[in-house]
Amino acid sequence: MASNNDPLPSYKADFLNACISAGVLKFGSFTLKSKRVSPYFFNAGLFHRFDLLRIIASAFAHTLAGHIDSSSLDFDVLFGPAYKGIPLSAATGLELAALDAEKFGKKDYSFNRKEAKDHGEGGSIVGAPLKGKRVVIIDDVITAGTAIREAIDIIHREGGQLVGIIVALDRMEKMPGTGVDDDAAPRPSAIGEVRKQYGVPVLSVLTLNDIIAGLTGIGSEEDIRRMEEYRAKYKASD
Ligand SMILES: O=P(O)(O)OC[C@H]1O[C@H](OP(=O)(O)OP(=O)(O)O)[C@H](O)[C@@H]1O
Numbered sequence: 001m002a003s004n005n006d007p008l009p010s011y012k013a014d015f016l017n018a019c020i021s022a023g024v025l026k027f028g029s030f031t032l033k034s035k036r037v038s039p040y041f042f043n044a045g046l047f048h049r050f051d052l053l054r055i056i057a058s059a060f061a062h063t064l065a066g067h068i069d070s071s072s073l074d075f076d077v078l079f080g081p082a083y084k085g086i087p088l089s090a091a092t093g094l095e096l097a098a099l100d101a102e103k104f105g106k107k108d109y110s111f112n113r114k115e116a117k118d119h120g121e122g123g124s125i126v127g128a129p130l131k132g133k134r135v136v137i138i139d140d141v142i143t144a145g146t147a148i149r150e151a152i153d154i155i156h157r158e159g160g161q162l163v164g165i166i167v168a169l170d171r172m173e174k175m176p177g178t179g180v181d182d183d184a185a186p187r188p189s190a191i192g193e194v195r196k197q198y199g200v201p202v203l204s205v206l207t208l209n210d211i212i213a214g215l216t217g218i219g220s221e222e223d224i225r226r227m228e229e230y231r232a233k234y235k236a237s238d
């Protein structure tokens with residue numbers, strides 16, 4: 001089993017280095033959607049240059065295709081929740097088709113509108129209909145799980161079957177609690193809970209452990225220390 005100190009495989013190290021040099025992965029002090037204050041932040045919106053978009057799409061495509069080859073997971077539609085999931089679903093679909101046209105070329109992608117359209121064809125889904133389809137969700141990050149649960153609700157409402165989830169980064173942190181002693185109590189991660197509740201694989205290109213391992217030797221000692229402290233404080237129990 002990989003330990004926290006093992007060197008990263010090269011595709012992960014390349015992806016991590018691209019994230020750092022493009023400013024997608026930043027170190028400092030950031031308030032998350034869950035209101036937690038984090039020493040790092042992954043901003044997938046900054047993959048706006050085409051060569052960088054290709055790097056993240058290719059990392060997603062290799063992670064997903066590798067898992068499909070080694071398991072019984074297969075899918076019909078790659079679903080990217082609005083907003084940041086939208087370009088990720090389209091770009092990853094292109095990379096999958098380039099990787100294996102026969103296997104992936106005829107698969108579909110789709111995404112939701114944050115506000116349903118009430119004219120024209122109406123509705124809140126753009127792209128492939130989800131009814132009766134095996135759906136994989138693709139998104140940037142899962143922290144507290146709010147966004148991913150909204151995406152799962154959309155798929156179920158549209159009559160699709162969730163078969164898997166892939167994200168760029170698994171932050172490996174416990175879900176926020178409701179009490180004042182939030183930080184002290186052990187709790188599972190949102191990813192762990194989604195895996196348990198829906199019985200589907202949740203894949204990630206990188207994890208928090210990968211970032212800390214990859215920073216060793218290239219990051220500042222202060223950044224690494226703050227990341228390790230954050231991991232010790234918020235690490236999920238699963
Ligand atoms: O697990 P959570 O605590 O929900 O947080 C993570 C999600 O929140 C952010 O997206 P957001 O919903 O802000 O939408 P956006 O893509 O429009 O920025 C982020 O891109 C993740 O998808």
Ligand SMILES: O=C(O)c1cc(=O)[nH]c(=O)[nH]1
Nearest residue numbers: 032033041042043141143
């Ligand atoms: O939890 C979040 O809000 C969050 C974390 C992160 O690293 N990146 C992001 O876009 N959102």
